[in-house]
Amino acid sequence: MRPEAAGTLGWDIGGAHVKACRVVNGELVDAVQWPCPLWEGLDRLDGVLAQARARWPHMQRARHAVTMTGEMADFFADRADGVRRIAERMALQPGIGLDFWAGEHGFVALADVAAQWEAIASANWLATAELAARRAGRGLLVDIGSTTTDLIPLRDGRPAALGRSDAQRLMSGELVYQGVVRTPLCALARHIDFQGRPHNVMNELFATTADVYRLLGELDAAHDQHPAADHGAKDAPATRRRLARMVGRDAAEAVDADWLDFARAWRAEQLNEIGRNLDRVIAAAALPRGAPLVAAGCGAFLAEKLAAARGRPCLFFASQVARLAPQALPGVARLAQVCAPALAVALLLERGAR
Structure with missing residues (x-):
């Protein structure tokens, strides 16, 4: 019997998660x-890679394509140090080839990582945008993850971002540092209504966006991987309790319907902020009205709302760029949507993007 083909493993090494696709x-x-709080040390990455070896015993015969954002973790001295040390750690894994995504430079070998660190740093969005553009032609990639949102214009089959680095994209509005899991609610608004009355917001890490979307039933439990702000339970009573603290209250002061309305108010604040940046990016790129949004990330449900509010079609990244193998497990396509950059670098390497 011929051994099973190992194929290509795509890796997205983030500061809070590691995502991988085969x-x-x-x-x-x-x-x-996998959750991976990289700010706590590289041993967290080692633990994830041990799980990967158990999941894919054939990975020593695989090619590996790597992209990253984890170099921003404050564990590292600076971004260059983070890129180099993450690359060195990945190089310890078994495989027949290891290539690092460097954006416009394609893939580079380990020996070139130090010289190309700026091109490698936080370039995962560019891999996703490259494939999305090839498929959609024109539109806007909206990748809403646990921590950040990427808004990347696509034009003439290519990414058309104004910014390249995180700093440049923060200036252009193409990077919004908000997501649907880890963002503290106090980062979304200074004032918010509860029971029809405005309240100042407590600037404390009492609750995160995961509490909002968990209570609303919009966040898949599989993507709710980090501890709650108080390290407490993730059931509805505990979630309401954390939300109540944001306006100096206890959950018993209101009925469940009030807390659902409160969660919707926080969702509206986040949609307004992401939408403001989205409209800015669309205007700068002069995208026509019929150009679609291409949704990715665990917050793709928000991209659907953003598209509907603007009368634009909404496409889903994973279903647009990849065929599902007959032997794929149930739920893999949904997870690949969340792991869009990992899927993108695997496909780009297989297709010879050098």
Whole structure:
């Protein structure tokens, strides 16, 4: 019997999660996301990679395509140090080839990482945008993750971002540092209504966006991987309790319907902020009204709302760029949507993007 083809493993090494996808001959076979609080040390990455070896015992025969954002973790002295040390850690893994995504420079080998660190740093969005543009032609990639949102214009089959680095994209509005899991609620608004009355917001890490979308039933439990702000339970009573603290209250002061309305108010604040930046990016890129939004990330449900509010079509990244392998497990396509940059670098490497 011939051994199973190992294919290509795509890796997205973030500061809070590691995402990985396995692709064989252009077909998506597997996808997974592991929590990885990289700010606590590289041993967290080691633990994730041990889980990967257990999941994919054939990974020593695989090619590996790596992109990253984890170099921003404050564990590292600076971004160059983070890129180099993450690359060195990944190089310890078994495989027949290891390539690092460097954006416009394609893939580079480990020996070139130090010289190309600026091109490698936080370039995961560019891999996703490259494939989205090839498929959609024109539109806007909206990748809403646990921590950040990427808003990347696509034009003439290519990414058309004004910024390249995180700093440049923060200036252009193409990077919004908000997500649907880890963002503290006090970062969304200074004032908010509760029971029809305005309240100042407590600037404390009492609750995060995960509490909002968990209570609203919009956040998939599989993507709710980090501890709650108080390290407490994630059931509805505990979630309401954390939300109540944001305006100096206890959950018993209102009925469940009031807390649902409160969660909707926080969702509206986040949609307003992401939408403001989205409209700014669309205007700067002069995208026509019929150009779609291409949704990715665990917050893709918000991209659908943003598209509907603007009368634009909404496409889903994973279903646009990858064929699902017959042997893929149930739920893999949904996870690949969350792991879009990992899927993108795996497909780009297989297709010879050098």
